[in-house]
Amino acid sequence: MTQASGTWQDSRPRLRRSDEPLSEHYDAALLDLDGVVYLGGTPIDGAADALSTAGKHGMRLAFVTNNASRTPSAIAVQLSNMGIPATATDIVTSGQAAARLIASRFPAGSPVLVVGSMGLRMALRARGLRPVSTAAERPVAVAQGYAPDIGYGLLAEASLAIRAGAWFVAANVDATLPTTRGPQPGNGSLVQVLVTATGTQPVVAGKPEPPLHAESVERVRSERPLVVGDRLDTDIEGGVRGGADSLLVLTGVTGPADVLLAPPQRRPTYLAADLSGLNTPHPEVTTAGDGFSCGGWTASGASGRDWLRVSGSGSKIDGLRALCAAAWSAPSPAGDGSGPALDAARAAVSRVGYSG
Numbered sequence: 253m254t255q256a257s258g259t260w261q262d263s264r265p266r267l268r269r270s271d272e273p274l275s276e277h278y279d280a281a282l283l284d285l286d287g288v289v290y291l292g293g294t295p296i297d298g299a300a301d302a303l304s305t306a307g308k309h310g311m312r313l314a315f316v317t318n319n320a321s322r323t324p325s326a327i328a329v330q331l332s333n334m335g336i337p338a339t340a341t342d343i344v345t346s347g348q349a350a351a352r353l354i355a356s357r358f359p360a361g362s363p364v365l366v367v368g369s370m371g372l373r374m375a376l377r378a379r380g381l382r383p384v385s386t387a388a389e390r391p392v393a394v395a396q397g398y399a400p401d402i403g404y405g406l407l408a409e410a411s412l413a414i415r416a417g418a419w420f421v422a423a424n425v426d427a428t429l430p431t432t433r434g435p436q437p438g439n440g441s442l443v444q445v446l447v448t449a450t451g452t453q454p455v456v457a458g459k460p461e462p463p464l465h466a467e468s469v470e471r472v473r474s475e476r477p478l479v480v481g482d483r484l485d486t487d488i489e490g491g492v493r494g495g496a497d498s499l500l501v502l503t504g505v506t507g508p509a510d511v512l513l514a515p516p517q518r519r520p521t522y523l524a525a526d527l528s529g530l531n532t533p534h535p536e537v538t539t540a541g542d543g544f545s546c547g548g549w550t551a552s553g554a555s556g557r558d559w560l561r562v563s564g565s566g567s568k569i570d571g572l573r574a575l576c577a578a579a580w581s582a583p584s585p586a587g588d589g590s591g592p593a594l595d596a597a598r599a600a601v602s603r604v605g606y607s608g
Contacts (some may be wrong), residue, residue, distance in 0.1 A: 266577035268521045269536035275306035280474035285317045287482035287504020292431035296503050300335040302527035314472045318458040320347030320397030320423035321369040344468045346423035346458030347375040347397050353457050355379035358392045367410045368397035387412035397423035398439035411449040424458030430504045460490035484518040497521040508572050508606040509597035512579035537577045544577035546570040553582020559596035562603050571604025
């Protein structure tokens with residue numbers, strides 16, 4: 253496996269080393285917002301300073317969100333109020349990706365039934381499409397994005413339109429969204445209402461599907477983008493599918509135990525506690541006999557109930573890096589991310605200092 257500097261000693265899976273800060277190695281960061289920059293609208297400690305430092309290193313910043321509920325201008329104002337200078341052109345939403353998909357299939361002026369908020373409506377208008385609210389207007393497509401006030405009446409209209417042949421496009425299918433009170437239902441949960449009612453699966457524009465990633469790369473004209481996110485199933489998988497390296501931060505949805513259980517298509521290139529990981533080198537995970545070492549920690553895979561073993565001391569993020577290499581190289585007691593595998597992963601991360 254090729255790394256930012258040098259080559260691994262073997263081909264077993266592990267996180268990559270970088271001898272220089274990531275903000276100096278990659279020309280742009282494609283940053284998720286909720287769970288990375290802020291959490292439920294509350295700024296994450298140190299995020300603004302980390303992004304400012306990354307910008308000084310020459311890294312361009314694009315803020316890429318699966319949330320289609322707000323306009324890019326509103327998001328830019330929110331970021332600026334948090335001390336993160338941003339303009340509407342720095343924001344890329346799943347609503348914009350959905351609108352681009354629909355506009356590529358239907359002519360300007362076509363009616364599109366919107367199950368969502370103003371952000372999605374404005375994205376459709378920007379592409380020359382006409383947002384509508386009833387099936388009686390014979391929409392060519394139904395576009396669904398998150399909005400906290402979606403009611404039964406609008407879902408019923410969307411169901412009728414889809415059954416009549418309208419193309420069903422979802423901005424994203426995130427089952428949950430992070431808040432300071434814990435995960436709450438996201439657009440993916442609401443999408444399932446229409447899937448159940450119509451038997452039709454939507455075309456998805458947002459992460460981890462390619463349209464949003466492609467639009468983001470094009471927006472910043474990046475040749476070496478780094479995807480930065482807090483979710484394995486959207487941010488990291490989206491980066492893998494888009495052929496980009498990724499940094500997972502542990503400030504949102506994904507917990508330390510989840511990383512150990514990540515399947516190959518959801519494994520990040522780098523791992524950090526928060527956005528400060530953009531501006532630091534990333535240590536090498538080395539082979540240590542039958543195990544792996546990082547910092548002062550050594551981890552190895554085992555069979556049976558004691559799936560992962562780890563010993564040593566030092567930074568807990570280094571311990572987690574070593575555990576990732578061990579977990580990704582050894583079969584887990586169950587591959588579904590629950591039951592024995594999850595219990596074993598939680599026990600392992602607790603040994604290096606995480607609550608699991």
